[in-house]
Amino acid sequence: MDARPLIGTTTNNHHQRRRRVAGKSSQQPKRQQSFSRAAAETYLVTRLSFTLLRYLGVGYRWITRLVALACYALFLMPGFLQVAYHYFFSRQVHRSIVYGDQPRNRLDLYLPTNRDGPKPVVVFVTGGAWIIGYKAWGSLLGLQLAERDIIVACLDYRNFPQGTISDMVKDVSLGISFVCNNIAEYGGDPNRIYLMGQSAGAHISACALLEQAIKESGGKESITWSVSQLKAYFGLSGGYNLFNLVDHFHNRGLYRSIFLSIMEGEESFEQFSPEVRIKDPSSRDAALLLPPIILFHGTSDYSIPSDASKNFVDGLKQVGAEAELILYKGKTHTDLFLQDPLRGGKDDLFDHLLAVIHAGDKEALAKDAMAPPRKRLVPEVLLRLARHISPF
Incomplete structure (x- = not known):
């Protein structure tokens, strides 16, 4: 054989x-x-x-708010679990990309499945009262925008007490720089980058944007990114004047002493209040460098009243910047960012973002018009219960 x-x-x-x-x-x-x-x-x-x-401290007010937060998250859990599954297991999500050498200098990228040509990019800064912000909070927005051929970069940054407001602004500016200089490697269009922030993230990103514009108008400091690289700024449910917010937050449980620690004392309020700083005569040249600014706010927002956005837009217009305010009647602090997207179907805020980002791209606008309604992730009864018990 x-x-x-x-x-x-x-x-x-x-x-x-x-x-x-x-x-x-x-x-x-x-x-x-x-x-x-x-x-x-x-x-x-x-x-x-x-x-x-x-x-x-662990006082009565904080205990009740923590219980309300736990119930709120429980009611929305069916949607959170679906989003978490895609966040951890989808090949479209590139998690924890390093953008700097400080703790939490990480970002998540949400990439469209369609890779035929450079895509517009949204740099998103999450909220969280400067204390509990985390990049994964933007996963719902990131996944939904990626479905419409838009790349989303969700930035993480140091929260209090790991860092104070100047650390947060530095981190976000560094993250924006990373995206501006590297997004082409991931299929992004460096000429179509949009900056967006929600709640505390809107405040931090607005501070970073204005600080960069002031640097450029002075012409004295070297820069690694330019405000001219941003097509527009979107601010969602943000606060832009710390002088007007400190008492409001104190009454809602974010006590004055803590808030002052986060913001590095009352003497720093002007530096980190974009609404105040933009009116300073020394910032007039910087105002002219800013990209178009669009602010979104719900009229029933009790965490940060809608007047915060209205006053900022008024201040921007006074100094010649291009600014627009879009109010949503009856919407709360979390309706626009969580409940409405989890509800599925038509979403006015989402549609407005698409209209601005895809403006001038007839093919993309046609695809948006033909796209099927977004899937509902949470039953309506749970959404209503969550809205009723929300601590925000």
């Missing part, structure tokens, strides 16, 4: 087993790195949470 075929078969099987083992071993380090990164982030957030509790 000729043994050569048996030897060849044995050798081939041996090589196949080696390839399978090698493939598993190459995947194993990636999984270990992912688990290690998740463990490190979990430890960091837990440690900062305990540090934060020492600042806040």
Whole structure:
């Protein structure tokens, strides 16, 4: 009997087993790195949470708000679980890309499945009262905009007490710089970049934008990105004048002493109040460099009243900047960002964003018009209960 075929078969099987083992071993380090990164982030957030509790104390008001927050999250959990699944397992989401050397200098990228040509880009800065902001809070917006051929970069940044307002502004500016200089590698169009922030993220991103414009108008400091690279700024439910907000926040549980610690004392209020700073005669040249600014706000927002956006738009117009305010009657602080997107179907804010970002792109606008209604993620009864109990 000729043994050569048996030897060849044995050798081939041996090589196949080696390839399978090698493939598993190459995947194993990636999984270990992912688990290690998740463990490190979990430890960091837990440690900062305990540090934060020492600042806040555990009074009656904070306990009731924490209970309300837990119930609010429970009612919206069917939607959160679906979004979380895509966030962790979709190949369209590139998580924790490093943009700087400070803690939490990370961003998440949401990429469209369609890669036929450079895509417009939205740099998004999440809210969280300067205390609980996290890049994953923007996953719902990121996934939904990616479905419409828009790349979204959700920035993480140091929260209090890990950092104060100047650290947050520096982190966000560094993240914007990273996107402006590197997004082409991910299929983004560096000539179609939009900056957007929500709540505290709107305040931080507005500070970063104005600070950059002031640097450029002075011409004295080197810059790594330019406001001219931004097509527009979107501010959602933001506050832009700290002098007007400190008492309001104190009455809602973000006590004056904590707020002053976050904002580095009352002496820093002017520097970190875009509405005030834009009216300073020394900032007039910077105002002319700003991109078009569009602010969105709900009239039933009790966390940050809609007058905050109205006053900022009025101040911008007074100094010659291009600004627009869009109010949504009866909408709360979280309706525009959470409940409405989770409800699915037509969404006026989402449609407005698409109209601005895709302006001039007839093919993209036609696709938007033909796109199927967005899927409902949470039953209406749970959305209504969540709205009723929301602590925001």
